[in-house]
Amino acid sequence: MFELDVRSRKPIYEQLVEKLKQLIINDVLKEDEKLPSVRELAQQLTINPNTIQKAYRELESQGYIYSLKGKGSFVHPSGKVDNEEELKKVREELKKLFAEAIYLGMTSEEIAALLQEVEGGQQDD
């Protein structure tokens, strides 16, 4: 499914959250699609089930997946995500990153071009 860098300074469960988020955002994992079970994914990646669960819990609290006891964990339908808290964080991060990009010499045109690139890729894939 994907790889993790165990030697990284970043915690494994954070890497997992990021990777899964990317897969969901880029529609590799479709709406309501079932994710691998905690134990199954743990076996595939040869890491502890508790670590997987921690990542799933985080993803659920951020609104990216939902979990049903006895059934499994599923991708939260994109349109129905209503996470104002998460949106606020993203806006703040965007502002910081814009300031940083400009400081490092990027023009707003370059940045806008990146945005268009990503926007196009969303429908396409």
Place this chain on the structure above:
Amino acid sequence: MFELDVRSRKPIYEQLVEKLKQLIINDVLKEDEKLPSVRELAQQLTINPNTIQKAYRELESQGYIYSLKGKGSFVHPSGKVDNEEELKKVREELKKLFAEAIYLGMTSEEIAALLQEVEGGQQDD
């Protein structure tokens, strides 16, 4: 100068790097301005000098400040920062964040508006 959240999950030195970066980017700390010495800032914030040094070392490696033995640490002039590695990271982060923002329901117009806002604030303050 600023405050740190010791109870945060984030390492103190990382918080320090972020805060100082913001001050530099937003021109609160001007070009070639002298930063507080390692020991001085440590005393002000009541944290260990080694922690400050770690933050300064990180900021220097990212091109935001430069340090002169016996003299002090200073803000790197913005125009002369040429950190292609850092720029690459920022581009990647921007792409991820754009995808995430769109997924959470932001339109590219909203995102572009944020960019304009930040761009205007750079000259203004």
Place this chain on the structure above:
DNA sequence: TAACTGTATTATTACTTCTAGTACAGTAGT
């Protein structure tokens, strides 16, 4: 009932952060 699912708890190990103390080297003013 059996075999799956998520979830929770406790204990232990491993790793990172942070602190503490010390030391060395360069700069500036006296």
Place this chain on the structure above:
DNA sequence: ACTACTGTACTAGAAGTAATAATACAGTTA
């Protein structure tokens, strides 16, 4: 030369976090 600043480096230990391991409980499905 002396003093008092600067940055930098190193070792050792304490404290906190991440990751593992083992177990248990609850809900679903066939």
